[in-house]
Amino acid sequence: MYNLRRLPPTELLVAFEAVARYGQVSSAARDLSLTQGAVSKQIRALEDRLQVALFERHPRGLVLTVAGRELLETVRPLLHELGATLSRLEAGRDQPVVSIIATQAVAHYWLFNRLVQFNRVHPEIMVHIHASNAIDEYSVIEHDFGILYGAGNWGGLEAAPLFAERIRPIAASDFDLPPVHKVEDLTGLPLIQLDSRAWNCLDWPSWFRHFGVDYAPPGKALTLNQVTLTLNAAQEGLGVALGWEFMIGDLLASGALVPVGEFVFETGFHDYLVHSRARTLSPAARLFRNWLRETCSS
Known part of the structure; x- marks a missing residue:
């Protein structure tokens, strides 16, 4: 077992992660508000401490060695988790606040309405939604939860399916359409x-x-x-678009959109509610998770 007293200082690991992320010292230095010389010195100090090269120096930048990639796989999620924990502590961890990150489409068309319902039942809990199309496994670590699309096989995350991906052609209700009896009819x-x-x-x-x-x-x-733009274009009567069912349910129910034919592609992928395996969820987060999963299964 590694002696924790021998762990490198945190600032060395932060500098290493930044240089690995940018592939060059100059950009990492700007990100960290340090000089290039200071960051270079930190990288050399970490390599000297570990007695291993972490980067290969090339004219166009720095490339991780095998040892560097191995270290990054461990260090990056730990730093994200540490940063998220410190942020929660600074904000007051006992406050009933839950944060969740999702794509802009999921946040707007699926999550927001459910958040309104949750707030009616549990007004004492504040849920913060962060909408970002740059969501990935690592950005989830900075929040209590994320909603990720895929097959559900993220090693560092607990994942529970929320809804299946189902895609069908849709158009505005007043769009002039010929009869569509088979898929080939759509091509024209x-x-x-x-x-x-x-x-x-x-x-x-x-x-x-x-x-x-x-x-x-x-x-x-x-x-x-x-996807949001194609949906808006369809609503404006500009043509037929692909519609994801999690986005179009209310629009179909209101009659603003209509399905074009009865052809639905269920891809086999889902959107999942995920959270870090390393995180102990707060009581508010556990309540929100259970409520959201129950509403999806009912």
Whole structure:
């Protein structure tokens, strides 16, 4: 067992994580509000202490060695957890506050309404929502909970499924549509394209492929890079969009949108309520988790 008295000072580990994140000392120094010389000295001190090289020096920047990657995998989540704990202590840990991070779409179309319901039942608990499309396993550690999309296999997180991913074509209720009897009928409609190259999301070619139909978007098709934008475009009557059921439920119920055909692709992925395995949840967080899971199962 490692002697805890031999642990490197925290500032050395913070400097190491920052340099690993940016791949260069200058950017890490700006992030830490230190000089480049100070950060370089901290990295050398950590390498001397461990008697191992953590970075390979290249003309274009620094690259982690095998030992550096191994250290980063351990240090990064621990620093995030430490920072989150200190923030909670500074804010008053006994206050009934719960924080949750989710994508902008999930926060707006799915979580917010449930938060309103929860607040009616438990007005004594304040829930803070942080909406960010940059959410990942590591950013979740900074909050009590996160809502992550995927297969549920995040090693450092406890994960409970909230809702399945189901995607169907939708359009404005007053949009002039011909009869749609089979999937192929959709290919001739004005389809609002989703450019999802920068993130993990289904587009029209992938959706058609599930039904065994080859499809290539026309060159002049309306193309947007966010699911929320394609949904807004459909509501404005600009064409047919892919609709994620967690986003469109209320709009379908109100009649603002209508399904185009009866074709639904259930991908097998889910959105999960997740939290760090290393964290002991507060009573308020446990109450919120149980309430949210119960509302999803009812």
